[in-house]
Amino acid sequence: xxxxxxxxxxxxxxxxxxxxxxxxxxxxxxxxxxxxxxxxxxxxxxxxxxxxxxxxxxxxxxxxxxxxxxxxxxxxxxxxxxxxxxxxxxxxxxxxxxxxxxxxxxxxxxxxxxxxxxxxxxxxxxxxxxxxxxxxxxxxxxxxxxxxxxxxxxxxxxxxxxxxxxxxxxxxxxxxxxxxxxxxxxxxxxxxxxxxxxxxxxxxxxxxxxxxxxxxxxxxxxxxxxxxxxxxxxxxxxxxxxxxxxxxxxxxxxxxxxxxxxxxxxxxxxxxxxxxxxxxxxxxxxxxxxxxxxxxxxxxxxxxxxxxxxxxxxxxxxxxxxxxxxxxxxxxxxxxxxxxxxxxxxxxxxxxxxxxxxxxxxxxxxxxxxxxxxxxxxxxxxxxxxxxxxxxxxxxxxxxxxxxxxxxxxxxxxxxxxxxxxxxxxxxxxxxxxxxxxxxxxxxxxxxxx
Numbered sequence: 390x391x392x393x394x395x396x397x398x399x400x401x402x403x404x405x406x407x408x409x410x411x412x413x414x415x416x417x418x419x420x421x422x423x424x425x426x427x428x429x430x431x432x433x434x435x436x437x438x439x440x441x442x443x444x445x446x447x448x449x450x451x452x453x454x455x456x457x458x459x460x461x462x463x464x465x466x467x468x469x470x471x472x473x474x475x476x477x478x479x480x481x482x483x484x485x486x487x488x489x490x491x492x493x494x495x496x497x498x499x500x501x502x503x504x505x506x507x508x509x510x511x512x513x514x515x516x517x518x519x520x521x522x523x524x525x526x527x528x529x530x531x532x533x534x535x536x537x538x539x540x541x542x543x544x545x546x547x548x549x550x551x552x553x554x555x556x557x558x559x560x561x562x563x564x565x566x567x568x569x570x571x572x573x574x575x576x577x578x579x580x581x582x583x584x585x586x587x588x589x590x591x592x593x594x595x596x597x598x599x600x601x602x603x604x605x606x607x608x609x610x611x612x613x614x615x616x617x618x619x620x621x622x623x624x625x626x627x628x629x630x631x632x633x634x635x636x637x638x639x640x641x642x643x644x645x646x647x648x649x650x651x652x653x654x655x656x657x658x659x660x661x662x663x664x665x666x667x668x669x670x671x672x673x674x675x676x677x678x679x680x681x682x683x684x685x686x687x688x689x690x691x692x693x694x695x696x697x698x699x700x701x702x703x704x705x706x707x708x709x710x711x712x713x714x715x716x717x718x719x720x721x722x723x724x725x726x727x728x729x730x731x732x733x734x735x736x737x738x739x740x741x742x743x744x745x746x747x748x749x750x751x752x753x754x755x756x757x758x759x760x761x762x763x764x765x766x767x768x769x770x771x772x773x774x775x776x777x778x779x780x781x782x783x784x785x786x787x788x789x790x791x792x793x794x795x796x797x798x799x800x801x802x803x804x805x806x807x808x809x810x811x812x813x814x815x816x817x818x819x820x821x822x823x824x825x826x827x828x829x830x831x832x833x834x835x836x837x838x839x
Contacts, residue, residue, distance in 0.1 A: 668687075
C-alpha cells in the first residue's frame with residue numbers, strides 16, 4: 390500500500406521531466422509546466438488568424454483616417470473641344486475648359502479628422518482585444534490539456550499499482566496464503582484501471598489536438614509537472630475588478646466607436662449645408678476671336694435626403710452609446726465573476742488537498758488492516774479507490790485554481806499582454822502598493838512556468 394500511495398503522490402505532483410524545449414536543453418527536468426512562458430505566449434498569439442485579421446482591420450482604419458484627412462473632394466478637369474460651322478461663313482475651332490474642386494466647410498474638415506482619429510483608436514483597441522481574447526482562449530485550452538494529462542498520469546500510476554498488487558496476491562495464492570477469489574477481484578480491478586487509462590488517454594489526445602490546432606506554433610512538454618501549490622490571488626476583490634474595468638479593451642473599443650458615431654452624426658448634420666464646388670471656366674469661341682474667363686460655383690439643392698441621413702446617423706450614435714453602456718455592464722459583471730471564481734477555486738483546492746490527505750491516511754490504515762487479517766480485500770480496495778478519486782480531485786482543483794488566478798491577471802493585462810509605447814496599462818502595478826488605495830492591486834507572482 391505504501392508503494393501505491395507513493396506512486397499516487399508522485400503522479401499527483403506529476404514529476405516526470407516535463408518542460409519546454411528551452412528547459413530541456415538546459416537540463417531542467419522538473420520545470421514547472423503549469424503555464425507557458427510569456428514570451429512564447431505572445432509569439433504564438435501574434436500568429437493566430439484572429440489577431441492577423443484585427444491587424445489588417447487596423448491597417449484599414451489608418452488608411453480611412455488618411456482619407457478623412459485629405460477629404461473626399463479632388464480637382465476635376467472638363468475639356469470640351471468643338472467645331473462651329475456657320476452657313477455662308479467658315480468653320481471655327483472652339484474649346485471650353487472647366488477646372489473645379491469641391492471645398493469642405495472648415496467645421497466639416499475638423500469633424501472628418503475627429504472621425505478618422507476615433508476610428509483608428511477603435512481599430513487599435515480592437516487589435517489589442519484580439520490579443521486578449523487569444524490569451525484567454527490559450528489559457529482555457531492549455532488548462533484543459535493540463536487536466537487531461539494530469540488525470541492520465543494518475544490513472545497510469547494506479548494501474549501500475551494494481552498490477553503489482555495482483556502479482557503479489559497471485560504469489561500468495563500459489564503459496565496458499567490467499568484465496569483465489571482475491572486474485573479474481575484484483576483481475577477486475579486491473580481491468581477497470583486499464584479502461585480508465587484508455588479513457589484518460591483519449592481525453593488527453595483530444596485536449597492536445599484542440600490546443601495544437603488553435604496554436605500550432607506552441608510547443609508542448611511531453612508530460613506535466615505542477616508547482617507544489619497554486620498561488621493565491623493577492624489584493625482586494627474590488628481593486629482587481631476596478632483594474633480589469635480600467636484596462637478593458639472592450640470598453641475602450643466601445644467608447645471609441647461611440648465617439649466616432651457621435652462625430653459622424655455631427656458630420657451628417659453639418660452636411661445639410663452641402664459643400665460648394667468652385668471652379669474656373671475658360672472659353673474660346675470663333676477661332677479665338679471671342680474669349681471668356683469666369684468663376685463657377687455649384688451648390689446642390691434639396692435637403693430631404695440629407696436630413697434623413699442626419700437622422701440615421703443620430704440614431705447610430707445613440708445606439709453606440711447604448712452599446713457602450715452594455716459593454717461596461719458586461720465587463721464589470723465578468724470581472725466580478727472571474728475574481729470570485731479565483732477565490733473559490735483556491736479554497737476548493739485547499740479542501741481537496743485535505744480530503745486527499747485524509748483518504749490517503751485511511752487507505753494506508755486499510756492496507757495495514759488487510760495485512761493483519763483485520764479487513765478483507767474488498768474493504769481495502771474501497772479505501773484505495775477513495776484515495777485515487779481524492780487524488781484526482783485534488784489535481785483537478787490545483788489546475789482549476791491556477792487557471793482561475795491566471796485568468797484574473799490576463800483580464801487585468803498583468804500577464805500575457807503586449808505593451809506598446811504609450812499604452813495606458815504599460816506600467817505594471819507595484820507589488821507592495823495597498824490594493825484598496827489604488828486601481829492597481831499588488832500582482833501575485835506567477836508560477837515559474839508562466
